[in-house]
Amino acid sequence: MEANTFSRWLDDVSSADSGAVGGKSANLGELATLDVPVLPGFTTTATAYEYYIEQTGIQEAIDSELAGLDVEDVADLQQRGERIRSLISDAEMPAELASAMVDRYDALAAQLEIDDPEVAVRSSATAEDLPDASFAGQQETFLNVAGTTELLESLKYCFASLFTDRAIVYRETNDFDHLDVKLACTVQKMGRADLASSGVLFTLDPDTGFENVVVIEAAYGFGEPVVQGVVDPDRYVVFKPTNGIVEKELGGKTQRMVRRNGGTKLESVPDEDQDEFALSDDRIRELATYATRIEDHFDTPQDIEWLVDGDLDELFVVQARPETVHGAAEGNVIRTYSMTESADEILDGIAIGNAVASGAVRVLQDHREMDRVEDGDILVTEMTDPDWVPVMKKASAIVTDRGGKTSHAAIVSRELGVPAIVRTGNATATLSNGDPVTVDCSTDIGRVYESELEYEVREEVVDDLPETDTEVKLILGDPARAFALANLPVDGVGLAREEFIVTSHVGYHPLELLERGEEERFVDALQTGIAKIGAAFYPDDVLFRLSDFKTDEYRNLEGGWKYEPEEDNPMIGWRGASRYYDEAFREAFRLECEALRRVREDVGLDNVTVMVPFCRTPEEGERVLELMAEYGLPPEEMDVYVMAELPSNIVLADRFSELFDGFSIGSNDLTQLTLGVDRNSEQLAPLFDEADDSVTRSISSLIETAHSHDRPVGICGDAPSTIPEYVEFLLEEDIDSISVSPDVAIETLLTVAEFEDRDS
Ligand code: PEP
Ligand code: MG
Secondary structure (H helix, E strand, O other): OOOOOOEEEHHHOOHHHHHHHHHHHHHHHHHHHOOOOOOOEEEEOHHHHHHHHHHHOOHHHHHHHHOOOOOOOHHHHHHHHHHHHHHHHHOOOOHHHHHHHHHHHHHHHHHHOOOOOOEEEEEEEOOOOOOHHHHOOOOOEEEEEOOHHHHHHHHHHHHHHHHOHHHHHHHHHOOOOHHHOOEEEEEEEOOOHHHOEEEEEEOOOOOOOOOOEEEEEEEEEOOHHHHHOOOOOEEEEEEOOOOEEEEEEOOOOOEEEEEEOOEEEEEEOOHHHHOOOOOOHHHHHHHHHHHHHHHHHHOOOEEEEEEEEOOOOEEEEEEEEEOOOOOOOOOOEEEEEEEOOOOOEEEEEEEEOOOEEEEEEEEOOOHHHHHHOOOOOEEEEOOOOHHHHHHHHHOOEEEEOOOOOOOHHHHHHHHHOOOEEEOOOOHHHHOOOOOEEEEEOOOOEEEEEEOOOOEEEEEEEOOOOOOOOOEEEEEOOOHHHHHHHOOOOOOOEEEEEHHHHHHHHOOEOHHHHHHOOOHHHHHHHHHHHHHHHHHHHOOOOEEEEOOOOOHHHHHHOEOHHHOOOOOOOHHHOOOOHHHHOOOOOHHHHHHHHHHHHHHHHOOOOOOEEEEEOOOOOHHHHHHHHHHHHHOOOOHHHOOEEEEEOOHHHHHOHHHHHHHOOEEEEOHHHHHHHHHOOOOOOOOOHHHOOOOOHHHHHHHHHHHHHHHHOOOOEEEOOOHHHHOHHHHHHHHHOOOOEEEEOHHHHHHHHHHHHHHHHHHO
């Protein structure tokens, strides 16, 4: 008899052989055809099963047990099932079949160079038209099978498992002929993940559906506790187009599942191993390569189980199946809110965002009281600063006593897409903890109403968004939202504020970490944050802005008081470019540059370019550019923009044009400094007007000068997100790109398209 009649090597079969070797073996073979490593092993064939049934002469007895079966009669079904399984497992393996199995096993042992290797024996049914899910778990799996005697026994039990009670009922009720289904067995070396690691992966981000990444979960030992959520695994995110590692998150990994007495047990992981990643960077990238290859081959996202075999010190894919459950990414939807119920108004102020939200009031004096805030509460506070971002993320709406349209609270709320009312004057005194309220920002004036009122949300899905000449980009600093926003049809990101990443992902002053010898912590967290935003919008440009904390904000970072002077006017103090070349800060600037260099070179995200904020003079610009070159970011290798946010940037636009590749207008600071109005001043708020002639003329002049020097101009201040006519003005002035907060991106795109249509 031909060697392949009863069994075949797994890497000798493919999807086309599922009739001959069953779905499971065929699928593993298919993976092997892609050069994806599968644990070495073989499969028995359907012919082997037929031969077994035929030669043992038990077919008739099986038939008579099945004749007249009534699946409703559970007791009878159980007895008949039991008898059929015994008929199969008690029979003697025909000699020719047995010797073929032994030969194959011995050949596997020789190949592995292990005596009596332990194998797993699994069922691989040939009934292709049975949905896999309903068949899963119906047949047996035998683990840690060693030696030929045990192997032959397991094969027989595997054959018998074609007649579990559930399988019988399934075939009866779905009108499948019992004889049409055959059982092959997949026999593979036991994956020794207990000596190494294992886990799962998805070929997209399961939370947002973002498709350009592979998300891997990894822990030590066998994978079961990871799947069950008992062990907190590491998490790695790999960017498919460059195979660069975007994020590595260390999991708890306090326990691992290992073998004991033929079974398994959970044991503690030594502390030093808990603090290490379960996979090396090379392994992570290798795994991501296989994942992408499998996904490309099957042309659909995959959910994959994998392990590292500690015996062989090699990575293996154990199973790949289509991924079905994932969150929907935010698409092209315009939401319009309107109130449908009324109640007494308690307070009003400046409305930020166009939404409505309701919930229980939570008044906080200090961001450290964050634990008191439940998801969905209405956060009420005097004012926010970067330390408040984690609390703000939990809130469904934000109400502050102070602050203006470009205050921290306003900027962050806009970016988070939660409604906020700023400058209410006395919200912290007027609103009481626990009170149900509604925050209405559906009109220009933000209003807080008593009780949770009904409101309507209209969603308009905009298909076929037009391409525009003037680019529309996002203002986005929160890496956590990047993947969810990746599907917005924008031309990248025009402002990614470093401050967002540092406050939410580092928390420490960079000089403090340098003093402690923990600079990697800073570089690593910053690199991850930038890379996530860069990956989300690749290959569109992401303009990352170097640090622009003010001294009062830096002081609030852990250890910050040691390094930051107390200034009377932090808004016009030691901020932006002036810090970078200062001896007292230069080392921290080096870390920023290093994070960016790694994103571009190590992760391969060369769509991330850079912007220098608050650059008072061209001489400052020169010094910063020189330092960047020294710290691994030579200006000739990438675009470096300067913010146009000081009157000096406008007046000397010709000279800044010689140094920088483009401008991005910071209308917030430009208005503050042109009109001499403190952005945060409550009294002067009515005078803070980005549409004032002095500001708009400055913008017009800048665009003209910059264009005459072939330099593009964008805008990343808040004016176009908050003043609809502003977009129109900028288009008339021939601006090159407009950055807006995510909630108004689609509307802005439509406005731009309409303008361009009219204009052409
Ligand atoms: C601006 O000044 O307009 C700007 C975008 O920068 P920031 O608001 O961060 O100062
Ligand atoms: Mg600014």
